[in-house]
Structures are given as C-alpha cells and as structure tokens.
Amino acid sequence: MLEHIPEQYRGLTYPFTRGANPAPGEPHKIAEGVYWVRFAMPMSLDHINLWLLEDAGGWTVVDTCLNIPDARDTWEQLFSGFMQGKPVTRVICTHMHPDHVGLAGWITERFDCDLWMPREEFLMCRAMKADTGREAPEVAIRFYRAAGYDDTQLDRYRQKFGNFGRAIAPLPDSFRRLVDRETITIGDRYWQVIIGSGHSPEHATLYCPALKLLISGDQVLPRITPNVSVFPTEPEGDPLNEWLRSSARLREILPDDLLVLPAHEAPFYGLHVRLNQLIEGHKNDLSSLFDYLEQPRRAIDCFPALFHRKPEGDSLGFATGETLAHLNCLLGRRGITRNTDAQGVHWYQQNPATVDND
Numbered sequence: 001m002l003e004h005i006p007e008q009y010r011g012l013t014y015p016f017t018r019g020a021n022p023a024p025g026e027p028h029k030i031a032e033g034v035y036w037v038r039f040a041m042p043m044s045l046d047h048i049n050l051w052l053l054e055d056a057g058g059w060t061v062v063d064t065c066l067n068i069p070d071a072r073d074t075w076e077q078l079f080s081g082f083m084q085g086k087p088v089t090r091v092i093c094t095h096m097h098p099d100h101v102g103l104a105g106w107i108t109e110r111f112d113c114d115l116w117m118p119r120e121e122f123l124m125c126r127a128m129k130a131d132t133g134r135e136a137p138e139v140a141i142r143f144y145r146a147a148g149y150d151d152t153q154l155d156r157y158r159q160k161f162g163n164f165g166r167a168i169a170p171l172p173d174s175f176r177r178l179v180d181r182e183t184i185t186i187g188d189r190y191w192q193v194i195i196g197s198g199h200s201p202e203h204a205t206l207y208c209p210a211l212k213l214l215i216s217g218d219q220v221l222p223r224i225t226p227n228v229s230v231f232p233t234e235p236e237g238d239p240l241n242e243w244l245r246s247s248a249r250l251r252e253i254l255p256d257d258l259l260v261l262p263a264h265e266a267p268f269y270g271l272h273v274r275l276n277q278l279i280e281g282h283k284n285d286l287s288s289l290f291d292y293l294e295q296p297r298r299a300i301d302c303f304p305a306l307f308h309r310k311p312e313g314d315s316l317g318f319a320t321g322e323t324l325a326h327l328n329c330l331l332g333r334r335g336i337t338r339n340t341d342a343q344g345v346h347w348y349q350q351n352p353a354t355v356d357n358d
C-alpha cells in the first residue's frame with residue numbers, strides 16, 4: 001500500500017487498481033482507519049467512491065451516494081457487516097450534488113448524528129431541493145432560450161426540472177459548518193478542510209498530513225474533468241474563473257506526494273500533474289472558443305470548439321452549462337462581447353478592442 005509511493009511522477013499512478021476496481025459495497029483498506037467503498041449508481045457515471053473513517057466510538061463517513069434503494073441496501077450491509085454495528089458518529093458531505101448528499105439525511109436521522117458540510121453547499125442544496133415539484137421558472141426558460149434552445153429542447157428542460165431533489169433524502173434542519181483551513185479531528189488523526197469552488201459553490205476537500213491523504217471529492221478527479229457549469233440561478237456567474245483559481249490554490253497549499261482519494265474513478269498519485277492537466281485543458285478550451293468566435297455564434301453553436309462529440313439527450317444540459325462557463329469567463333476578461341437579438345437570444349463574438357485574450 002503506502003510503501004508503493006513512487007519517487008517521481010511522470011503522470012498519474014493508480015496504486016490500488018492495477019487489477020480491477022473493488023466490487024460495489026466491499027470496503028478496501030487505504031491506510032490505518034481509512035477505507036474506500038465504491039457504490040454503484042444507475043447512470044452513465046456508474047459509481048461513486050465513499051470513505052469510511054474509524055472515529056472515537058464509531059465511524060465518520062464521507063459522502064453518501066444517491067437516495068435509491070440499492071444504495072440504502074449497500075449501506076445496510078455495511079452497517080451490520082464491516083462496520084460491526086458501531087454507530088455512524090458524523091456524516092461529512094464534500095458538496096451538494098445528489099450522488100454525495102443523497103443519503104446524508106437518512107444516515108444522520110438513523111444514527112442521530114450531525115451533518116458536517118460547508119455552509120453554501122448546505123443552503124444551496126436545501127434551496128435546490130425545494131424546487132422539486134415546482135414548475136420550471138420563466139427566468140430559467142429565458143436563460144436556455146438565450147443559449148439557443150429550440151421549443152423541443154425547452155420542453156425537455158421543463159420535464160426534467162426538479163430532478164435534482166428527487167435523489168436526495170430530506171436534509172437535517174441544522175448542520176455543523178465546515179470552514180476553510182480549519183482542522184477537524186477524526187479518530188486520532190487531524191484533517192484539514194480546504195475549500196475549493198467552481199464545480200460547486202464551496203466544495204470541501206480533506207487533507208490528512210500524517211497519512212498523506214487528500215479526500216478530494218469532485219474538486220480533483222483523475223480521467224474525468226470535473227463539471228464546471230453556469231446555471232439559470234446565477235446566469236452571470238463565472239465558475240470557471242473560480243475553478244481555475246481554486247485549482248492553483250490547491251497546488252500551492254498541498255504537497256505533491258499525497259494519495260488522492262477522488263469521488264469518482266480510483267485513488268491516484270500525481271496531484272500536481274493532474275491539477276496542471278486540468279488547468280491547461282481549460283485554458284486551451286478558452287483559446288479555441290475565442291478563435292471560434294471570429295463570427296457571432298450562440299452558446300449552442302459553440303459545442304464543436306469544446307467537445308469532440310455532439311452533445312445530445314441528457315448531455316445537452318451539461319454541455320450548455322460548460323459552454324456558458326467558458327463564455328462567461330471570456331466575457332469577464334473582455335475577450336468577447338455578447339449581444340441580445342429581438343428573440344432574446346445571446347450572440348457572442350470576439351471583442352475587436354481585445355488584443356490579448358489570455
């Protein structure tokens with residue numbers, strides 16, 4: 001295990017998965033008192049990694065999976081099996097997305113323990129969950145019309161509106177806030193909370209210097225680029241700029257020789273290499289997009305500059321959000337301009353006043 005730490009990192013190395021990934025629900029020891037469990041999910045991203053940490057009097061769990069029967073069954077087996085009937089003493093959620101927070105309310109209620117989470121993640125999650133059962137608001141329709149959606153695409157958005165909250169059990173009425181750079185104690189180890197942003201508003205990562213581990217949630221992922229999107233709740237947001245800054249900050253604060261425990265794919269070494277790859281990838285995307293805007297285009301016309309495959313079906317929403325994140329970032333830097341036509345559609349184009357688009 002830890003003795004396999006390589007001296008140099010040419011790329012990423014995956015010390016645990018030279019064979020296959022562990023079967024869903026089967027704990028895999030990462031370090032003393034730290035266990036990795038993969039949970040299956042019924043979607044194209046077909047799994048999430050959760051972490052069980054031995055704690056005084058029981059277990060701290062980090063992230064929870066979706067509120068679906070299969071995930072609850074997997075937890076039941078862990079509670080009575082591997083976790084030896086010891087209670088969960090605290091649930092930590094790295095961020096507000098349903099695959100991470102889905103069963104937080106169910107577990108905290110069952111064990112009468114606290115949910116630990118950054119404040120913006122907790123509040124935003126409760127706000128978005130409250131959308132379930134409502135009709136899509138007019139501002140959201142206007143937002144996607146401005147991006148270039150046709151009536152069929154808008155109808156599809158209306159039908160899917162509120163899905164976010166469907167896979168999340170009701171959250172507790174109070175929580176314990178996780179604060180940037182605070183140190184929390186889990187078992188006999190200190191873990192430092194380091195907050196990132198861009199993928200979600202106030203994403204927690206957990207760093208244990210003694211064990212040389214980083215629980216990175218979705219802030220840093222191997223093989224997959226974390227989704228960075230603009231949503232109708234904050235149409236003028238610039239999450240890509242936040243994400244780029246957070247990533248540079250993580251690279252500054254954290255040493256390179258950590259074993260990174262990501263929420264998707266597998267534990268890996270090569271944190272700085274990965275952060276550099278992700279940052280460079282987005283910078284390249286920004287410059288291809290800038291080049292593509294030699295002539296005026298709508299957000300949905302820009303997909304060829306950013307994606308290899310044409311986004312269709314469920315991936316349309318993600319692709320639109322990601323494209324808008326890149327467009328808003330270029331707008332913030334004054335590299336491009338945005339004009340609205342009589343139909344309320346936004347057209348983007350290179351800003352002739354801008355010489356340097358970096």
Ligand SMILES: [Zn+2]
Pocket residue numbers: 095097199200218
């Ligand atoms: Zn996420």
Ligand SMILES: [Zn+2]
Pocket residue numbers: 048097099100218263264
């Ligand atoms: Zn996730």
